Each structure stands twice: as C-alpha cells, then as structure tokens.
Amino acid sequence: MNYSRQRETVYNVLRSTKEHPSADWIYGECKKIMPSIGLATVYRNLEQLVLQGKAIKVPVGQDKYRYDADISLHCHGACTVCGKVWDEEISATLNDALNAECEKNHSDGFSLTFFRVCEDCMAKQEQ
Numbered sequence: 001m002n003y004s005r006q007r008e009t010v011y012n013v014l015r016s017t018k019e020h021p022s023a024d025w026i027y028g029e030c031k032k033i034m035p036s037i038g039l040a041t042v043y044r045n046l047e048q049l050v051l052q053g054k055a056i057k058v059p060v061g062q063d064k065y066r067y068d069a070d071i072s073l074h075c076h077g078a079c080t081v082c083g084k085v086w087d088e089e090i091s092a093t094l095n096d097a098l099n100a101e102c103e104k105n106h107s108d109g110f111s112l113t114f115f116r117v118c119e120d121c122m123a124k125q126e127q
Contacts, residue, residue, distance in 0.1 A: 009034050010045040011054060020058055020066035020076070020085035058085050058113060073109050079118035088114050
C-alpha cells in the first residue's frame with residue numbers, strides 16, 4: 001500500500017497550493033513529509049493523477065510543465081521569462097465559445113494557455 005500512500009502525498013501537496021508548481025517543487029515538499037520518496041516516483045504519480053483526471057498538466061515550454069489540482073475548465077497564463085503559471089481570466093464570450101466548441105466536438109474539455117511576460121518580470125525589466 002506504500003504506492004497509494006505516495007500518490008496521496010503527491011496529491012495532497014499539489015492541492016495545498018494555489019500556485020502551479022513544477023514537479024521539482026512538489027518533490028521538495030513531498031520529501032518533507034516522506035523523506036524516502038524519489039523524484040521518479042513523484043513524476044510517475046503526477047502522470048497518474050493527470051490520467052485519473054485529478055490534476056492538469058500545463059505545458060510552459062519545451063518539455064517543461066507545471067501542475068494544477070484545479071480541474072475545472074479554465075485557462076492559464078504562462079510567463080515566457082520565468083515560467084510562472086497562473087489562472088487566466090477570460091471573457092464570457094471566449095468562455096462560451098470554447099464550451100460550445102467542446103460540446104460540438106464531443107470533447108470533455110479544453111486546454112488554453114496564454115504566453116506572455118508576467119507582471120513581476122515586466123517590473124524587473126522596467127527597473
């Protein structure tokens with residue numbers, strides 16, 4: 001039963017934050033709770049959580065991902081400088097259009113990420 005306990009730990013760490021953490025960050029937090037957990041175990045369990053529909057994997061660049069325990073249909077923003085990810089507010093018109101496309105295509109959902117420079121990186125560039 002150790003395997004399911006590891007997955008539960010990974011899931012609880014992911015659910016504990018509103019941020020969109022990397023697997024490395026999740027691993028660091030899991031190590032505090034379960035010192036024997038390995039990085040490969042964290043990656044494997046994150047993939048299982050995504051497959052089970054308990055988490056979202058947000059691409060932020062070539063072979064780079066962040067994770068989100070909020071599985072509701074929503075969009076993300078990702079910084080092209082630092083890789084930070086956040087929930088992106090979209091207009092009701094775009095939201096309705098995306099949901100209509102999902103219904104028309106018999107899709108379970110969508111993934112939409114807006115790539116731009118985040119406010120923190122913009123402020124640093126202006127200094």
